[in-house]
Amino acid sequence: MSIRRQVLGGYRRLLRASRQAFRDDAYALQQAHLTLRQNFIDNCQVTDKKQLDELVKGIDEAEGMLLHHIVQGRAKEANGNEAVRFEVKLTDPQRQAMRKDEEMTPLTEKSGSEPLVMNSGNVCQRPS
Incomplete structure (x- = not known):
């Protein structure tokens, strides 16, 4: 799977995970989406394969944190x-x-x- 596909899929997974983690909390959901978008924009120019692999790994870890470690x-x-x-x-x-x-x-x-x-x-x- 291409890195581009992994990153875009990871972005969608993080959006879904944040919707689930912050359900019924409009403020937290809005802040999560803004932060998520800004992080992806900040890293859109990264081309180094090793750094991209680390960022994709971070996407997986962030999804796990949202799904398993957020309690409201x-x-x-x-x-x-x-x-x-x-x-x-x-x-x-x-x-x-x-x-x-x-x-x-x-x-x-x-x-x-x-x-x-x-x-x-x-x-x-x-x-x-």
Whole structure:
């Protein structure tokens, strides 16, 4: 397969993966598409075979990151002094990538009915 075909196919795969990862989040989807387009424009003049192979490898890695390592949560309304809780939805590829020992089972009836609070070092903040 030609490099041109690999790059164009990779671009389309990344667009699809970003639509899946940022579904229902118009701002994140718009920023992902702008960043993706700009990265491809910045590298459109690359002709070195070795560098092109590295860029194609980066496309594959970025697709994997979008499909398997992006988790978005929506803040739920807090009652009184409760800590803020988030509702998190995993995509099918994320569920498939989980090992059996990673699945969580509720310890109590209360923890089974409440959403899981997840903290991450990577936080995307919207401009105010």
